[in-house]
Amino acid sequence: MDIVDLREFYGGPLGAATRRLVGHHLRTRFKGVRGATVLGLGYALPYLDGWRDEAERIVAFMPARQGVARWPQQGLGLTALVDDTDLPLGDGSIDVALVVHELELTEPHAMLRELWRVLAPEGRVIFVVPNRRGMWARFDSTPFGHGRPFSRQQLNRMLHDQLFSPLQWANALFVPPFDRRFLVRSATAWERLGLSLSPGFAGVLMVEAIKEIYALSSAKRQRKFAKLRPHIAVPSLRRELARARTPARAAISAVSSQPSCPARQ
Helix, strand or coil: CCCCHHHHCCCCCCHHHHHHHHHHHHHHHHCCCCCCEEEECCCCCCHHHHHHHCEEEEEEEEECCCCCCCCCCCCCEEEEEECCCCCCCCCCEEEEEEEEECCHHHCHHHHHHHHHHCCCCCCEEEEEEEECCHHHHHCCCHHHHHCEEEEHHHHHHHHHHEEEEEEEEEEEEECCHHHHCHHHCCHHHHHHHHHHHHHHHHEEEEEEEEEECCCCCCHHHHHHHHHHCCCHHHHHHHHHHHHHHHHHHHHHHHHHHHHCCCCCH
């Protein structure tokens, strides 16, 4: 799914409902971004507008396979086309990242390593991904029907493997993923009903995670491994071998110093 398909979806009634419902969770369930440097990765444009007045600065990066769109429409453009495994940012330069329509469509481990690099110590990242158990992952008429969906357990394990610690989870999009007027109009009612009766079958999973920092110095690591080396056994073994060789060497010297026997006539 490229930039044309994404813009067309969010420009329609179902896309507008998606932006409203997911955006509501972003504003109410997760910490704010006041004074933060924010990165939108993937196609996060529909959800970044609500943060423009709160964040200190915002930049939106879109992967090369997807294409790029101008944002915002007025003023200085804040979007760029990038390689999502080689972001043009310095180490620790981002406070908060919002990743939408990205993790399920790329090689996740390489992207997560690069995201870990550019996040500040204890920086936060919010992922919005299709839920493997939900209906939205089963229909390719929406962006969440493309790529690899995740279960909560899969996403949790992947984040831990890449040194991210999940802080809190949210579920969204319980309305069926069909662009029907009566469904779109009742999307809020579907959301309330789904959250109360079957939260596990939401269309998307949302998780806020924090960057983990491990401060094991190289000196401590060397001391830790040094304890496993047999420093005591090796010298004693060498002394025993030296003692065993000494009598043998003396006997060989004595035999070699004696005159040789005359040859038989």
